[in-house]
Amino acid sequence: MTTPGDGAVELDGLVKRYGTATAVDGLSFSAARGAVTALLGPNGAGKTTTIEICEGFRRADAGTVRVLGLDPVADARALKPRVGVMPQSGGVPGTTKAAEFLRLVASFHATPLDPAALLARLGLTEHARTPFRRMSGGQQQRLSLAVAVVGRPELVFLDEPSTGLDPQARHATWELIEELRAAGVSVVLTTHNMEEAERLADQVVIVDHGKVVAEGSPQELTGAERQLRFRARPGLGLEELLSALPAGSAAKESPAGHYLIEADVSPELLATVTAWCASHGVMTEDLRIERRTLEDVFLELTGRELRS
Amino acid sequence: MTTTPAATPAAARPALDLSPAPGAVPLPRMILSQAGYEFRAVVRNGEQLLLTLIIPVVLLTLFGATSLLDLGSGRRVDFLAPGILALAVMSTAFTGQAIGTGFERRYGVLKRLGATPLPRGGLIAAKTLSVVAVEILQAAVVCAVALALGWHPHGDPVSVIVLLLLGTAAFSGFGLLMAGTLRAEATLATANLVYILLLAVGGVVFPLDKFPGAVRDVLELLPISALADGLRQVLQHGAAFPGKPLLVLAVWAAAGLALAARFFRWE
Numbered sequence: 185m186t187t188p189g190d191g192a193v194e195l196d197g198l199v200k201r202y203g204t205a206t207a208v209d210g211l212s213f214s215a216a217r218g219a220v221t222a223l224l225g226p227n228g229a230g231k232t233t234t235i236e237i238c239e240g241f242r243r244a245d246a247g248t249v250r251v252l253g254l255d256p257v258a259d260a261r262a263l264k265p266r267v268g269v270m271p272q273s274g275g276v277p278g279t280t281k282a283a284e285f286l287r288l289v290a291s292f293h294a295t296p297l298d299p300a301a302l303l304a305r306l307g308l309t310e311h312a313r314t315p316f317r318r319m320s321g322g323q324q325q326r327l328s329l330a331v332a333v334v335g336r337p338e339l340v341f342l343d344e345p346s347t348g349l350d351p352q353a354r355h356a357t358w359e360l361i362e363e364l365r366a367a368g369v370s371v372v373l374t375t376h377n378m379e380e381a382e383r384l385a386d387q388v389v390i391v392d393h394g395k396v397v398a399e400g401s402p403q404e405l406t407g408a409e410r411q412l413r414f415r416a417r418p419g420l421g422l423e424e425l426l427s428a429l430p431a432g433s434a435a436k437e438s439p440a441g442h443y444l445i446e447a448d449v450s451p452e453l454l455a456t457v458t459a460w461c462a463s464h465g466v467m468t469e470d471l472r473i474e475r476r477t478l479e480d481v482f483l484e485l486t487g488r489e490l491r492s
Numbered sequence: 493m494t495t496t497p498a499a500t501p502a503a504a505r506p507a508l509d510l511s512p513a514p515g516a517v518p519l520p521r522m523i524l525s526q527a528g529y530e531f532r533a534v535v536r537n538g539e540q541l542l543l544t545l546i547i548p549v550v551l552l553t554l555f556g557a558t559s560l561l562d563l564g565s566g567r568r569v570d571f572l573a574p575g576i577l578a579l580a581v582m583s584t585a586f587t588g589q590a591i592g593t594g595f596e597r598r599y600g601v602l603k604r605l606g607a608t609p610l611p612r613g614g615l616i617a618a619k620t621l622s623v624v625a626v627e628i629l630q631a632a633v634v635c636a637v638a639l640a641l642g643w644h645p646h647g648d649p650v651s652v653i654v655l656l657l658l659g660t661a662a663f664s665g666f667g668l669l670m671a672g673t674l675r676a677e678a679t680l681a682t683a684n685l686v687y688i689l690l691l692a693v694g695g696v697v698f699p700l701d702k703f704p705g706a707v708r709d710v711l712e713l714l715p716i717s718a719l720a721d722g723l724r725q726v727l728q729h730g731a732a733f734p735g736k737p738l739l740v741l742a743v744w745a746a747a748g749l750a751l752a753a754r755f756f757r758w759e
Contacts, residue, residue, distance in 0.1 A: 275604030294515030
């Protein structure tokens with residue numbers, strides 16, 4: 185448990201406007217030390233603006249920001265060596281070679297990681313002498329992650345760390361993030377990938393339109409509730425099925441032929457549904473019981489798809 | 493060499509101690525490190541070398557060894573060498589620095605470096621050190637070529653150094669002002685245009701006394717003219733601390749640095 189004010193990042197009532205547009209609209213959360221906190225939300229939700237305020241690149245119009253207990257702008261000199269930053273893209277001159285830039289940033293730090301070992305770890309050894317502009321998007325992303333962690337920071341901000349990565353590179357990135365956490369580093373990342381949030385995060389902060397719409401561990405957010413899905417011929421009489429199920433259950437067909445039963449899924453419930461299908465001569469396919477996903481939670485809270 | 497990029501098994505992975513151990517090296521070490529990086533980037537960049545070394549050497553050799561241009565009385569190379577030194581300072585401190593920094597800003601490099609322990613003042617100090625190092629390299633090459641062409645410099649070396657440093661400050665101020673306020677493409681175009689214009693009307697290779705009197709009075713107030721004229725007064729005519737050129741350069745330096753400090757935007 186962390187006490188209030190003791191988190192790696194503490195935001196309270198953060199507001200940021202660009203002209204008439206409000207990018208961040210009274211956002212508050214606390215990211216615990218030594219944990220992975222994911223800001224999850226669609227593009228344009230205000231995630232990057234929020235993280236850039238934490239990094240000291242932007243000033244909030246209202247609200248308070250504490251990073252490792254300090255002010256990101258006023259205490260910048262003290263904070264920079266302790267905080268690693270991975271921006272969403274770019275930041276390296278096109279003609280600079282991967283290893284050259286990583287060594288430069290390492291040289292600013294007192295006890296950095298070995299740049300060559302870090303490149304090897306992220307699968308970039310073969311590209312150590314490749315100019316930045318000739319690297320693929322995924323290679324650039326991994327170099328950027330390396331630059332963020334080379335100084336052995338206490339806290340890292342990762343803005344969309346796995347966007348544009350192929351599955352193998354994503355796996356390497358996720359493993360490194362898990363090891364950072366195991367080593368006691370606090371991680372704050374943004375993502376619109378719910379799988380990434382579910383796999384990595386101790387705490388998920390769901391952001392939409394510049395506001396926190398929900399927060400908690402992935403388990404807390406998706407809840408203990410299960411749901412039942414199956415496919416069958418379209419147009420089943422769901423009203424009749426529902427009358428056989430416990431009160432509070434819900435059933436819907438969307439799209440045609442795809443059925444979802446939201447209920448307290450128990451062995452009895454499963455038996456009831458299959459018995460009802462049998463009595464109506466309905467053959468089910470792909471019958472499965474699953475937990476809600478963060479995607480479902482987001483849809484429920486905002487009425488929109490996360491990836492839209 | 494393996495061709496299959498198979499995932500590295502956990503046991504074969506190099507061990508990395510990721511546990512936090514933050515800390516910055518002392519500021520002078522950061523500045524030296526960044527300056528070395530910037531210097532290598534300039535020296536490796538073909539377009540920059542064209543601007544900083546090849547054009548000055550070609551102009552010096554072309555007009556020094558031939559009589560294509562009427563340079564007035566006196567030895568041709570004695571007139572040309574100080575002008576070419578002034579051009580070299582402008583090409584590095586102004587044109588090269590404006591374009592390089594403009595694109596660094598555009599591509600988020602300044603922002604990225606802003607997230608490291610290197611403070612902004614340290615970055616500017618590193619850029620200045622790198623500019624001075626490139627200028628020393630340029631001066632060595634230009635002087636060697638000029639001496640080979642029979643140049644006989646004289647005068648006070650301290651005056652020469654003060655003129656070169658004030659010129660560097662003036663051109664750096666305006667180079668950074670441009671890089672920190674205009675779009676990168678606009679900086680690229682404008683910095684090159686200014687370079688060519690000042691090369692043409694700044695008394696670098698074309699003597700200012702070929703211009704009508706009133707025009708000349710104005711042109712003499714340009715930083716490039718002040719630097720070229722000041723260097724000529726010392727190296728060609730043996731003067732020490734030429735007053736008017738030093739004053740003109742000091743005003744440009746103060747104005748440029750003040751404007752850059754006030755208006756430079758980091759992203």
